[in-house]
Amino acid sequence: MKPRVLFMLFVALIFTASMAIETQAAENEIKIGYIADFTSFLSAHGISGKQGATLAMEEVNYTVAGRPIKFITEDEASDPAVAMDKARKLVETDKVCMFIGPFHGGCAGAVSGYNSKVGIPHLLPWYPIANADIVKAKWTWVTFGTLSQIPFGMGAYAYEKLGYRTLTTMSTDYVAGREFIAGVKAAFESKGGKIIQEQWIPMNTKDVSPYITTLKKADALMVWFAGVTVIPGFNQLRDFKVQMPILMPQSGHSTNPKIMNEMGDACVGVPTPDAYAWTIDTPNNKKFLDSYQKRWGELPAGTAYGSYASTQIVLAALEKTRGDTSPDALAKAMDATNYPGVLGTIRFGDARVGVSNCVIYKHAKVDNKIVPEVLGQYSVANKLVGDKLVHSLVSKSW
Numbered sequence: 001m002k003p004r005v006l007f008m009l010f011v012a013l014i015f016t017a018s019m020a021i022e023t024q025a026a027e028n029e030i031k032i033g034y035i036a037d038f039t040s041f042l043s044a045h046g047i048s049g050k051q052g053a054t055l056a057m058e059e060v061n062y063t064v065a066g067r068p069i070k071f072i073t074e075d076e077a078s079d080p081a082v083a084m085d086k087a088r089k090l091v092e093t094d095k096v097c098m099f100i101g102p103f104h105g106g107c108a109g110a111v112s113g114y115n116s117k118v119g120i121p122h123l124l125p126w127y128p129i130a131n132a133d134i135v136k137a138k139w140t141w142v143t144f145g146t147l148s149q150i151p152f153g154m155g156a157y158a159y160e161k162l163g164y165r166t167l168t169t170m171s172t173d174y175v176a177g178r179e180f181i182a183g184v185k186a187a188f189e190s191k192g193g194k195i196i197q198e199q200w201i202p203m204n205t206k207d208v209s210p211y212i213t214t215l216k217k218a219d220a221l222m223v224w225f226a227g228v229t230v231i232p233g234f235n236q237l238r239d240f241k242v243q244m245p246i247l248m249p250q251s252g253h254s255t256n257p258k259i260m261n262e263m264g265d266a267c268v269g270v271p272t273p274d275a276y277a278w279t280i281d282t283p284n285n286k287k288f289l290d291s292y293q294k295r296w297g298e299l300p301a302g303t304a305y306g307s308y309a310s311t312q313i314v315l316a317a318l319e320k321t322r323g324d325t326s327p328d329a330l331a332k333a334m335d336a337t338n339y340p341g342v343l344g345t346i347r348f349g350d351a352r353v354g355v356s357n358c359v360i361y362k363h364a365k366v367d368n369k370i371v372p373e374v375l376g377q378y379s380v381a382n383k384l385v386g387d388k389l390v391h392s393l394v395s396k397s398w
Contacts, residue, residue: 029070030318030325033090033099034307035083035111038075041227044256045103046075048301049125052308053100055295056315064315065323076102083107084114091120097325100125100310103303105147105175112137121330125310126303127275127356130179131389134351139327141334141348143310144275145356145380147176148183151249152391153358153378154273155187158247161376161398162271164219166194168244170211172226173200180224180249186391201229208233212240220245224252230259234266248272251372254363255302260370267363267370276302276342277361277372285342305342313339313346343377350384360398 034053036046050073062069072094076083083102090096098121102108108128115122116138127144129137134146144150158164167188171177177200185195197216201208206228215221221244225233230253237246251274254260254267278289278299288308292300300308317333318325339346343357357379364373376398382389 028067030064030067030323031070031072031094031096032314033094033096033101034071034073035076035086035090035099035101035107036073036103036303036307037078037107038073040078042078042104044253044259045301045303048256049101049103049303049307051296052292052300052304052306053125053311055292056308056311058295059291060315064318065321067323072096076104076107078104078107080104080106080110083111087111087114091115091118096120097327098122098314098330100307100314103128105129105179109133109175112140115139119327121327121334123310123314123334126306128176130175134353135384135387135389137351139331141337141352141354143313143346143354144306145354146382146389147179148186149353149356149380149382149391150273150275150358151180151183152187152380153356153393153396154247154249154360155184155189155193156191156393156396157271157273157360157376157378157398158184158220158222159188159191159193162220162245162247164193164245166196166218167220167222167247168197168199168216168218169195169222170199170201170208170215171224171249172205172229173202174226177224177226181222183391184222184249187393201225201233203227203229205229206232208236209240212236212242215242215244218244220247222247222249224249226252230254231263231266234263238266246270250274251277251302251361254370254372257299257301260363260372263363264370265365268365269362271360271362271375273358273360273378274302275356275358276300276305277359277374279361279372279374280342280359281374282342284340288342309339309341309346313337344379350382351389353382353389355394356380 074086122140124142251272320333321329360376361372378396
């Protein structure tokens with residue numbers, strides 16, 4: 001046989017072997033998806049969440065149970081229709097074994113419904129879903145609770161600690177705003193308090209003065225703004241010199257340190273709860289804070305920690321299954337989660353919803369910067385009663 005022919009055969013063998021190795025490596029990959037808003041009005045949270053998840057992946061060198069991880073991210077732009085398309089792509093085309101996200105409440109509800117049909121494990125890394133949706137979502141886990149779960153503690157705090165007996169409320173009118181106010185209302189009224197007014201502001205509203213001028217007097221104003229309403233809304237509350245104390249049912253966009261400083265003096269003194277603040281003084285948080293700042297050169301938002309912790313939960317589940325990515329094996333491992341969070345252990349209870357371990361903090365000004373000053377801590381759990389989740393305050397320190 002001629003040398004040239006031998007050489008060509010040798011090259012063909014090398015190419016075939018290389019292709020076989022690449023095919024085997026691809027087949028051995030564990031594919032995990034991540035959906036969030038990277039381009040629309042919640043992009044600050046989506047980008048920080050992606051950074052948190054990426055950090056968790058980098059810490060294990062994109063490997064779990066001895067197998068390589070392919071981490072696939074998708075932008076849902078806070079649009080439920082887009083979120084559905086991205087979820088279908090991840091499941092039906094990319095063949096992920098599991099995916100994390102999204103963050104937007106409407107997107108979370110839509111995607112959880114899809115996952116219930118296809119039977120692929122799905123983890124929401126923050127608390128973006130309504131009670132009614134998660135009860136029907138058989139393949140969705142929620143790390144930090146539902147939309148109304150964390151505000152439930154704020155309703156109790158307003159009544160018990162602050163001594164308020166009446167509240168007037170003002171909120172952006174979409175699923176998150178409605179659920180946040182509902183959580184406060186459930187706890188506040190159960191203790192004997194009264195909500196004397198509820199005002200709902202359309203999305204993308206920049207002028208809230210018509211709502212401020214029609215405020216009814218109460219012991220305090222419970223307010224939550226989203227998107228472009230956040231900064232002008234708080235500024236107008238101060239410009240109109242609203243005399244009632246101002247509270248937030250959930251930290252909203254101020255859980256992001258960049259947005260908190262953009263809000264500036266208008267939010268100083270306002271108390272609010274959340275599942276994370278970068279000033280939490282625990283060893284677990286100090287470790288995460290150091291790692292995150294070293295990697296990204298900035299303070300972590302709540303969604304950064306939420307996605308970091310949630311990604312670690314997924315990786316731990318895959319370690320338990322020894323790399324078995326079958327839905328039933330993953331579901332069993334996820335149900336057995338026992339994750340040491342920065343505020344307490346994270347476990348999944350009824351309807352696969354995590355206990356909300358939260359802090360209440362106020363916006364404080366330190367060295368010309370706005371920081372979260374922790375005031376207290378509490379935990380809210382759920383019980384499934386019929387087809388409804390009922391929240392309960394299981395611990396508090398305020």
